[in-house]
Amino acid sequence: MLLPIASVWMCRVALSSMENASAEKAVIRFDSHNMRGLWKVAVTIAAFSFVAAFLVSRFSGNQSQVPPVDFLLGRLLEMVISGIVLFVVVKLNKPFNFSQLWRIALLVLALDMLSQATFPEMTVLRCVESSAWDLIVLFAWLTLSDVAQHSKLPAPWVFGIGWACYTAPFAIGSMMSPAYSGGEHDAVIVVALMFVLLLVSSFCLEMRDQDTKWLFAELRGEPVSAPADYRSLEERCEEVGKQHKLTPRELEIMQLLCKGRTKAYIAETLYLTENTVKGHTKHIYSKLDVHSKQELLDLVER
Numbered sequence: 001m002l003l004p005i006a007s008v009w010m011c012r013v014a015l016s017s018m019e020n021a022s023a024e025k026a027v028i029r030f031d032s033h034n035m036r037g038l039w040k041v042a043v044t045i046a047a048f049s050f051v052a053a054f055l056v057s058r059f060s061g062n063q064s065q066v067p068p069v070d071f072l073l074g075r076l077l078e079m080v081i082s083g084i085v086l087f088v089v090v091k092l093n094k095p096f097n098f099s100q101l102w103r104i105a106l107l108v109l110a111l112d113m114l115s116q117a118t119f120p121e122m123t124v125l126r127c128v129e130s131s132a133w134d135l136i137v138l139f140a141w142l143t144l145s146d147v148a149q150h151s152k153l154p155a156p157w158v159f160g161i162g163w164a165c166y167t168a169p170f171a172i173g174s175m176m177s178p179a180y181s182g183g184e185h186d187a188v189i190v191v192a193l194m195f196v197l198l199l200v201s202s203f204c205l206e207m208r209d210q211d212t213k214w215l216f217a218e219l220r221g222e223p224v225s226a227p228a229d230y231r232s233l234e235e236r237c238e239e240v241g242k243q244h245k246l247t248p249r250e251l252e253i254m255q256l257l258c259k260g261r262t263k264a265y266i267a268e269t270l271y272l273t274e275n276t277v278k279g280h281t282k283h284i285y286s287k288l289d290v291h292s293k294q295e296l297l298d299l300v301e302r
Contacts, residue, residue: 029150029214040204053173073127098215099205
């Protein structure tokens with residue numbers, strides 16, 4: 001009952017902050033150069049949504065039947081988690097990013113599964129499960145808000161596409177759960193679903209990945225270059241490459257290095273081995289007479 005009042009108050013605070021802030025526009029971080037990198041965001045939202053819907057439907061049934069005490073405890077747990085995140089970011093001024101946000105959701109889901117397996121008779125632990133569900137909604141909304149603010153795409157398109165990545169897997173998970181007659185195989189299913197989430201976390205929540213680093217960039221401790229600079233950066237790389245007679249492959253790798261890509265990312269993108277990329281990098285450094293990535297960037301930006 002208090003949420004509508006709190007929402008109106010927080011919206012007024014946000015609008016007031018916008019009026020008092022600088023008129024400078026938000027930096028465009030997502031455009032044609034790197035928009036395709038957001039597939040990892042879509043996969044993360046979809047995977048967490050499907051697993052949460054399947055597990056909640058399978059082991060707990062209709063959430064509208066949750067006892068009031070469990071419901072209130074679930075909302076309290078959400079507020080505690082959100083409060084901790086805000087305290088770390090705002091009060092302690094610690095860096096925070098997309099990967100950390102979704103690892104919180106993974107942790108809460110894991111705690112839910114552990115509590116279900118260890119203490120199935122304690123219905124009060126369902127508050128953890130409902131919190132996991134709602135936190136996924138919250139984190140998805142926050143992620144879409146950041147993309148919409150720093151993208152050339154209209155906000156309704158961003159929210160429409162992103163929200164479909166949440167609702168479609170959620171609907172599929174909810175429908176598949178009753179249709180599955182697992183019984184004695186329930187434990188295997190839980191382990192398999194959590195294993196899927198671990199795989200998604202490993203591939204899509206890589207801390208060093210440049211595509212997801214642009215999400216919540218303002219909350220990070222180090223500056224993140226805007227992709228709007230990439231077109232001129234590529235042109236400058238081409239000029240330097242021609243001057244020093246780089247091969248087409250070396251030029252391609254140099255452009256990716258200047259964009260902050262890791263050697264592992266370059267190897268995966270260009271279908272090369274990481275050792276091959278390292279070899280090309282040595283040749284690039286030798287031809288340009290530089291000894292580090294920073295020296296390479298300084299040369300290109302002259």
